Amino acid sequence: xxxxxxxxILNAIVDDYIRSAEPVGSRSISKRSDVGFSPATxxxxxxxxxELGFLEQPxxxxxxxxxxxxxxxxxxxxxxxxxxxxxxxxxxxxxFAERMTEREQILQQAANILANMTNYTSIALGPESIxxxxxxxxxxxxxxxxxxxxxxxxTGHVENRMISLPPGVSVTDLExxxxxxxxxxxxxxxxxxxSKLYSxxxxxxxxxxxHYEQVLSMLDHALPVVDEHEHRVFLGGAxxxxxxxxxxxxxxxxxxxxxxxxxxxxxKMLSSTQSGIQVRIGTENKHAAINDCSVITxxxxxxxxxxxxxxxxxxxxxxxxxxxxxxxxxSRDMAALLSRWYV
Amino acid sequence: xxxxxxxxILNAIVDDYIRSAEPVGSRSISKRSDVGFSPATxxxxxxxxxELGFLEQPxxxxxxxxxxxxxxxxxxxxxxxxxxxxxxxxxxxxxFAERMTEREQILQQAANILANMTNYTSIALGPESIxxxxxxxxxxxxxxxxxxxxxxxxTGHVENRMISLPPGVSVTDLExxxxxxxxxxxxxxxxxxxSKLYSxxxxxxxxxxxHYEQVLSMLDHALPVVDEHEHRVFLGGAxxxxxxxxxxxxxxxxxxxxxxxxxxxxxKMLSSTQSGIQVRIGTENKHAAINDCSVITxxxxxxxxxxxxxxxxxxxxxxxxxxxxxxxxxSRDMAALLSRWYV
DNA sequence: GATTAGCACTCGACGACAATGAGTGCTAAC
DNA sequence: GTTAGCACTCATTGTCGTCGAGTGCTAATC
Numbered sequence: 001x002x003x004x005x006x007x008x009i010l011n012a013i014v015d016d017y018i019r020s021a022e023p024v025g026s027r028s029i030s031k032r033s034d035v036g037f038s039p040a041t042x043x044x045x046x047x048x049x050x051e052l053g054f055l056e057q058p059x060x061x062x063x064x065x066x067x068x069x070x071x072x073x074x075x076x077x078x079x080x081x082x083x084x085x086x087x088x089x090x091x092x093x094x095x096f097a098e099r100m101t102e103r104e105q106i107l108q109q110a111a112n113i114l115a116n117m118t119n120y121t122s123i124a125l126g127p128e129s130i131x132x133x134x135x136x137x138x139x140x141x142x143x144x145x146x147x148x149x150x151x152x153x154x155t156g157h158v159e160n161r162m163i164s165l166p167p168g169v170s171v172t173d174l175e176x177x178x179x180x181x182x183x184x185x186x187x188x189x190x191x192x193x194x195s196k197l198y199s200x201x202x203x204x205x206x207x208x209x210x211h212y213e214q215v216l217s218m219l220d221h222a223l224p225v226v227d228e229h230e231h232r233v234f235l236g237g238a239x240x241x242x243x244x245x246x247x248x249x250x251x252x253x254x255x256x257x258x259x260x261x262x263x264x265x266x267x268k269m270l271s272s273t274q275s276g277i278q279v280r281i282g283t284e285n286k287h288a289a290i291n292d293c294s295v296i297t298x299x300x301x302x303x304x305x306x307x308x309x310x311x312x313x314x315x316x317x318x319x320x321x322x323x324x325x326x327x328x329x330x331s332r333d334m335a336a337l338l339s340r341w342y343v
Numbered sequence: 344x345x346x347x348x349x350x351x352i353l354n355a356i357v358d359d360y361i362r363s364a365e366p367v368g369s370r371s372i373s374k375r376s377d378v379g380f381s382p383a384t385x386x387x388x389x390x391x392x393x394e395l396g397f398l399e400q401p402x403x404x405x406x407x408x409x410x411x412x413x414x415x416x417x418x419x420x421x422x423x424x425x426x427x428x429x430x431x432x433x434x435x436x437x438x439f440a441e442r443m444t445e446r447e448q449i450l451q452q453a454a455n456i457l458a459n460m461t462n463y464t465s466i467a468l469g470p471e472s473i474x475x476x477x478x479x480x481x482x483x484x485x486x487x488x489x490x491x492x493x494x495x496x497x498t499g500h501v502e503n504r505m506i507s508l509p510p511g512v513s514v515t516d517l518e519x520x521x522x523x524x525x526x527x528x529x530x531x532x533x534x535x536x537x538s539k540l541y542s543x544x545x546x547x548x549x550x551x552x553x554h555y556e557q558v559l560s561m562l563d564h565a566l567p568v569v570d571e572h573e574h575r576v577f578l579g580g581a582x583x584x585x586x587x588x589x590x591x592x593x594x595x596x597x598x599x600x601x602x603x604x605x606x607x608x609x610x611k612m613l614s615s616t617q618s619g620i621q622v623r624i625g626t627e628n629k630h631a632a633i634n635d636c637s638v639i640t641x642x643x644x645x646x647x648x649x650x651x652x653x654x655x656x657x658x659x660x661x662x663x664x665x666x667x668x669x670x671x672x673x674s675r676d677m678a679a680l681l682s683r684w685y686v
Numbered sequence: 687g688a689t690t691a692g693c694a695c696t697c698g699a700c701g702a703c704a705a706t707g708a709g710t711g712c713t714a715a716c
Numbered sequence: 717g718t719t720a721g722c723a724c725t726c727a728t729t730g731t732c733g734t735c736g737a738g739t740g741c742t743a744a745t746c
Contacts, residue, residue, distance in 0.1 A: 023737095025739085040692095041688085041690070047739090047740080060738085061695085061737070062698080062737080062738065063737080138481060140495045148495055150481075152493070161445055162445060239604065242596065250591050370709080380718080383711095383719050386710065401727095402727070403724090404707095404726045405709065405725095
C-alpha cells in the first residue's frame, strides 16, 4: 500500500515528532543523513501521505503531525523495538531487587518503576480474585461484640473484615463454626463460597451449633464479596501527565486525572482477554477523556494463566518503542516474582 | 490593636476574596449593605491595614488581598463558624451511612466525602499502629516452601506478609511455634514484639522445636516492622487542586501533587500532638511547595486517645469557616464509627 | 518520468502600541 | 472625621505590522 520511501518518511516523521512534540517540516526530514531527497520531494510525499490519512496538518503553513492512522501504521509495521537497553535493564532490576513480602508491594513497585523510567503514567492491575479458591478461614474475636474475619485464598491473598458477633453465641460455637467452614470450604473457588455456605454449611451448622441462623448471617457478612471485575489498581506517576507539553492545559489534564481516580473504570479499561502486548492509540480508546492519549498494556501470566495487566498511559506522541520494550521486560519479571504465590 | 471598623473591613475583605479570588476594591466593600462608609474612607482604612501588614497589594492600581497575617487574624478573631449547615450535615451523614466493614474503608470514605463537599483536597491519616498490641498470630502454609503470616492487633488491624518456610521444618513444629507465639506475645505492644521474640521466645522454641534458629529468623521476617511514624494515608480529591484559579499554572500544581504522593512526608506534616482543630496558613507550613496553601487538620480520638488526623489542603484563600465546621463534625463522626474497633 | 530549484502564499507567533477601566492616593471641601 | 473629586497607575485587551517556518505549485533539470 505504501512505497518504501513513504514508509521511510512516515517513520522519520513519527520519530521526529515523538522527540520534539513539534510539527515536522519537510526540511528537517530532508536534512537527516539517511534521507537523500530534497525538501520538495519530501513535501510531495508528505502531501500524498496526508491524502492517505497518515498525516495531519494543524494549519496550512505548519509541518505535519502523525494521525491516529499514522501512529497505528508506525506501531504495526515500522517500529524497531531493539529491546530494552542494557543500562535500563540493570537500573530496573536493581529497583526491583529488594525482597518484597507483599504482593501489593510488587505491583505498586512495578508501577512506580515504570512511571519513573518512562515519565508517563503507569497502571498495574492486581490479580483478580475470581479464580482463587479458599485456603483458610479464621475468626479473631476482639471483644464480646466484635471480631475480625480473615480469609486467605489459595494464592496467598488475605482479606479481612470487621463483623459484629451475634449475641448469645459461645466461644466454643464459634470455634466449631470455623472448623466446619475450613473443613467444608477449603479448596472451593471464592466465587462459589457464598452459595455453598447456604447449600451445605447451613445444615451442618444446625447440627452442631446453637443460634445457627444468626451465625450463618454473620458468616455471610464475614466472607468477601467477589466481583468479577474486581481488580486492585495501582497507579504510578500520575502527575507525570503534567509534564507533557500536550497537557499544559489544566482542564484537559483534570479530566484525565479524574479518570485515573476511578478505579473500576480503569480496571475495565485495562483488563483484557488478549494476552501479550496491546497498543490502543488515541480514539481507539473508548473513553473520551483519553482520546489524545495512548495506552499500552501487557498481561502477565504464571503457568500460562493470565493474572493481571500492567499498562502505560501517555500522550499519543509517546515513545512506543521504549515503552513496549520496557513493558515486555517488566511483565516477565513481575510474573517471575509473583510465581512464588502461584506454584 | 485594631479598631472595630478595621476589623469589620478586614473581615469583609477576607470574605469577599475567599468568594471571588479577585483583589478586593474599596468600592465593592463600600457597597455592602452592612457598611455605611464611602469608598474613600474604606481606602484610608485599607491603607492603614496594609501598613499594619494585614493586607497586600498585587500591584499599585489593584485592590487588596489578605496577607498571611490577615488570614491569621481572620481565623483567630473574626471567623464566624455558625456550625455546619443542616443540609450539609444530612448529606454528609447519608454518605457515611453505609455499613462499613473495614477501617480503611471508613478513612477513605471520609477523605472522599470531605473532598467532595469542600472541593479541596483532603488527607486522612489512619491510626498509628504504634500503640497497638498483638492479638493473634497465624501461619497459613500455601505450599511446601511458602506461607502467609498474619498478625492481628488488638485494634483489629490485620497485617499479612509472604514468607519462605525454612526447609526441614515440619508442620507440627510450625503449629507448636504458632501456639508458643500466641501464648507468649498476646497483649504485648507491637513495638516490643520483635525484641521479645529474641529475649524470650528463642529459649522456649529451642526446647520444643527443631531447627529453631531458622524458625526464629523466619518469624523475624513474618512480623511487621513497626515504624513510629507509620500512618496509612488516604487522599481524597487530589485533582480538586486543579480547579482552583490560583493553581492554573501546571508547574505549581505539579509540585503540590508530587508532595501529595509522598506519603511519609504527608504523614509527618499532618501528624500532630495537639488535639482539636489546627490551622496552618501559607508560609506557616514548612514545606515550600505548599507555601501558598493552607492546611486545616483535626485529630480524632476515641476514649481520649488520639488515633489519627484528617485534614484539608486548599489555597490560602480557602473557606476557613466551612472547612473548620465540617472537619469538626467529620472527626467526631469518624471517631464514633471507629469506636467499634477500640472498645 | 522523477527530482528539484524557485517563488508566491499562508498563517501562527511575537512585539509594539493605544485604549480601557478598575482601583488607588491625595487634596480640599463638607 | 468623612467624603467628593481628580490625577495617576497599571494590568488587560485588542489591533496592527513584522517575522519566519512551512507549504503548494510551476518550471527547469536530470
